[in-house]
Amino acid sequence: MIRYVVFLVLLSIWASVEGRSISQFLTEKSTGTKWAVLVAGSNGWWNYRHQADVCHAYQLLKKGGLKDENIIVFMYDDIANNTENPRPGVLINNPHGQDVYQGVPKDYVGEDVNADNFFNVILANKSGITGGSGKILDSGPNDNIFIYYTDHGGPGIVSMPTGLVYANDLINVLKKKHASGTYSKMVFYLEACESGSMFDGLLPEGLNIYVTTASKPDENSWGTYCGLGSGACLVECPPPEFDGVCLGDLYSVAWMEDSDVQDRQTTTLDNQYDRIACRTAANLTYGSHVMQYGDMELSVDALFQYMGSVSTSHSQAPCPMASAPSPMDAASFLTSSENVDQRDTELFYLTSKYQGAPKGSNEEFEANRKLNEVISQRNQVDNSVKRLGELLFGVEKGNEVLQSVRPAGQPLVDNWDCLKSYVKTFEAHCGKLTAYGKKHVRGIANICNAGIESEEMVAATAQACSS
Numbered sequence: 001m002i003r004y005v006v007f008l009v010l011l012s013i014w015a016s017v018e019g020r021s022i023s024q025f026l027t028e029k030s031t032g033t034k035w036a037v038l039v040a041g042s043n044g045w046w047n048y049r050h051q052a053d054v055c056h057a058y059q060l061l062k063k064g065g066l067k068d069e070n071i072i073v074f075m076y077d078d079i080a081n082n083t084e085n086p087r088p089g090v091l092i093n094n095p096h097g098q099d100v101y102q103g104v105p106k107d108y109v110g111e112d113v114n115a116d117n118f119f120n121v122i123l124a125n126k127s128g129i130t131g132g133s134g135k136i137l138d139s140g141p142n143d144n145i146f147i148y149y150t151d152h153g154g155p156g157i158v159s160m161p162t163g164l165v166y167a168n169d170l171i172n173v174l175k176k177k178h179a180s181g182t183y184s185k186m187v188f189y190l191e192a193c194e195s196g197s198m199f200d201g202l203l204p205e206g207l208n209i210y211v212t213t214a215s216k217p218d219e220n221s222w223g224t225y226c227g228l229g230s231g232a233c234l235v236e237c238p239p240p241e242f243d244g245v246c247l248g249d250l251y252s253v254a255w256m257e258d259s260d261v262q263d264r265q266t267t268t269l270d271n272q273y274d275r276i277a278c279r280t281a282a283n284l285t286y287g288s289h290v291m292q293y294g295d296m297e298l299s300v301d302a303l304f305q306y307m308g309s310v311s312t313s314h315s316q317a318p319c320p321m322a323s324a325p326s327p328m329d330a331a332s333f334l335t336s337s338e339n340v341d342q343r344d345t346e347l348f349y350l351t352s353k354y355q356g357a358p359k360g361s362n363e364e365f366e367a368n369r370k371l372n373e374v375i376s377q378r379n380q381v382d383n384s385v386k387r388l389g390e391l392l393f394g395v396e397k398g399n400e401v402l403q404s405v406r407p408a409g410q411p412l413v414d415n416w417d418c419l420k421s422y423v424k425t426f427e428a429h430c431g432k433l434t435a436y437g438k439k440h441v442r443g444i445a446n447i448c449n450a451g452i453e454s455e456e457m458v459a460a461t462a463q464a465c466s467s
């Protein structure tokens with residue numbers, strides 16, 4: 001009798017445990033949570049577009065049904081209330097666009113937008129977070145993750161308002177996340193100059209991660225919907241009061257305006273890739289090659305698996321590209337309001353300030369001074385790097401060694417510690433690398449690849465940058 005009761009008790013415990021885990025298993029299988037991490041890594045008015053991009057991304061995911069508790073937003077948040085904002089408290093990401101700022105969670109703003117917080121958010125390492133809302137990517141094994149990052153970059157790096165995200169650190173974090181078994185699949189969209197270099201030859205297959213980047217490893221990315229007040233607009237001008245800034249970035253706007261109108265239940269990541277690649281390369285004079293990396297088998301997934309879906313009417317335009325610009329002179333960013341090389345957006349902004357100022361005014365004088373200062377900084381960093389190359393490799397070969405680009409599939413640099421240390425050395429002697437100067441990180445990487453010893457690098461850098 002007693003044995004029989006014990007058996008019944010055991011049986012009922014077993015049944016309830018099994019019952020719970022089966023139903024849990026079923027719901028998790030079919031309804032894993034969708035998570036997103038959105039990062040705008042810049043600050044300053046002339047970088048309006050990055051925060052506008054991220055706010056737009058939030059809105060489309062929110063409309064897709066993702067919950068605020070599952071969307072983690074990094075943005076400096078100095079744009080909406082910026083004294084230069086002609087529409088206080090509002091951000092737009094398209095010339096005819098609605099406000100995208102309203103409702104965006106401010107998880108990490110100001111100085112809390114940094115590489116450590118970004119990595120610890122991905123790894124759900126709460127103890128490593130400083131400041132911010134403390135929201136982390138607390139995902140489970142059946143959940144999907146979407147990461148979108150938009151910013152300035154350079155070979156092997158993307159920027160943060162302070163500091164850098166190095167490619168090898170990012171890849172290591174993604175490997176750790178995979179090893180922790182806390183997601184099913186991940187999609188990573190990245191916009192920055194040389195964004196391909198963050199993954200090319202670095203991201204292994206088998207992590208269940210699919211990536212697209214705005215550009216090849218050695219190519220700039222582009223701002224779009226840029227206004228230069230002069231009325232010289234080729235495709236779509238922002239409203240005239242947005243002089244000198246771009247409302248969005250070309251690749252970013254391409255994927256988001258696509259996700260806004262497509263049927264996310266049926267269109268796949270690969271379908272989307274084709275359309276954004278087409279639009280972003282619409283005219284390669286003012287565009288870039290969108291790249292794919294990682295586990296290509298994920299690319300047959302429908303968008304809704306990562307971005308949720310909306311039930312509105314859908315457009316099926318094959319390639320919603322802007323019409324090709326008409327011929328124009330080579331100093332394109334000064335005469336066109338189409339797309340602006342991200343590296344030139346500061347110059348674009350200052351040029352518009354200068355041109356817009358009343359003739360002979362203090363404002364004009366000030367704008368001219370600032371413009372000349374930035375131009376001379378650009379020349380200076382170019383010259384410093386050129387001299388450094390000559391000192392290390394000779395007048396003949398210096399430039400060639402620094403500019404050489406490794407074949408596709410090979411990482412930028414073999415020794416990342418060397419790169420980090422030599423970037424520090426360079427900055428200590430030659431000044432901080434600006435959004436423009438970051439293009440020279442490839443040269444510094446090539447110095448590491450050539451096996452130049454630390455003492456030699458320090459001595460040559462000191463000499464190259466002694467005025």
Ligand SMILES: *[C@@H]1O[C@H](CO)[C@@H](O)[C@H](O)[C@H]1NC(C)=O
Nearest residue numbers: 077078079080081082088089
């Ligand atoms: C912007 O200004 C509004 C209205 O004054 C204020 O409520 C809001 O907190 C400000 N936001 C930031 C980021 O400063």
Ligand SMILES: *[C@@H]1O[C@H](CO)[C@@H](O)[C@H](O)[C@H]1NC(C)=O
Nearest residue numbers: 116120123125126127128129
């Ligand atoms: C979490 O962050 C702390 C502080 O940065 C660090 O020491 C620790 O190694 C991190 N843990 C993991 C699992 O990454």
Ligand SMILES: *[C@@H]1O[C@H](CO)[C@@H](O)[C@H](O)[C@H]1NC(C)=O
Nearest residue numbers: 283284285324325326327328
């Ligand atoms: C790209 O732009 C250039 C310069 O504006 C123009 O000459 C060329 O025809 C365009 N190419 C295409 C394919 O539209």
